[in-house]
Amino acid sequence: MIDKSALVLFSGGQDSTVSLLWACKNFEHVETVGFNYNQRHLIEMKCRKTILIKIKEIFPRYKNILGEDHVIDIPALGLLSETALTSNSEIFIKANGLPSTFVPGRNLIFFNMASAIGWRRNIFNLIGGMCDTDYSGYPDCRRETIDAQAKALSLGLDRTVIIHTPLMDMNKSDIWDLSYNLGGEKFHKLLKFDTHTCYIGDRSNLYEWGYGCGICPACILRKNGYNKWLKNK
Numbered sequence: 001m002i003d004k005s006a007l008v009l010f011s012g013g014q015d016s017t018v019s020l021l022w023a024c025k026n027f028e029h030v031e032t033v034g035f036n037y038n039q040r041h042l043i044e045m046k047c048r049k050t051i052l053i054k055i056k057e058i059f060p061r062y063k064n065i066l067g068e069d070h071v072i073d074i075p076a077l078g079l080l081s082e083t084a085l086t087s088n089s090e091i092f093i094k095a096n097g098l099p100s101t102f103v104p105g106r107n108l109i110f111f112n113m114a115s116a117i118g119w120r121r122n123i124f125n126l127i128g129g130m131c132d133t134d135y136s137g138y139p140d141c142r143r144e145t146i147d148a149q150a151k152a153l154s155l156g157l158d159r160t161v162i163i164h165t166p167l168m169d170m171n172k173s174d175i176w177d178l179s180y181n182l183g184g185e186k187f188h189k190l191l192k193f194d195t196h197t198c199y200i201g202d203r204s205n206l207y208e209w210g211y212g213c214g215i216c217p218a219c220i221l222r223k224n225g226y227n228k229w230l231k232n233k
Helices: 014-025 043-056 075-081 106-121 143-157 172-194 217-232
Strands: 007-009 029-036 068-073 126-127 162-165
Touching: 007 014, 007 106, 014 029, 014 043, 014 172, 029 043, 029 106, 043 068, 043 172, 068 106, 106 126, 106 143, 106 172, 143 162, 172 217
Parallel strands: 007 029, 007 126, 029 068, 126 162
Antiparallel strands: none
């Protein structure tokens, strides 16, 4: 079962949800892991529970594929980083060129902790929704970073750890297109109404592309990607 099992870093956002459905299509057993680090958009943790339920309802064939869901609490990450993603501070581009929402080492920590679960569960395929094109300037979303992380984990665990990033070479329009190909209109509706990407954590405004504030970087990427997909479909 080693090569046929996967552990998905599942936040409850659009990209991780698309990656989750991709995993269900490509593996025989899929588990999920979410992280609570007192993020500003903590609402995503509630969304992920709904998403897991609805995926099983929409795609009954995945009921026996989707396994245990794990949640790891790491409040220290939020306290250490002091970013706009973990506090109510302004979102802007800093002097170093990185957005103020960048949480240093976040994805590296996530994969380290996921690999510990994987070791216990005998799962060494890890899946993340990182993207090297529309990645908001986060250096820990780049292919080079992910490849280095997989090598480090493999050495540290003395097992071959593979990190799959099915969205790595896609922009947001491509991701909307992939999601439609994976799950059709029903899955698109799930993405719009049940996932959460907005950095502010705003779910009071519903747009054609989903809930959000409409003005934070995450909302703009999601909105522009959806509009481009809609125009080209």
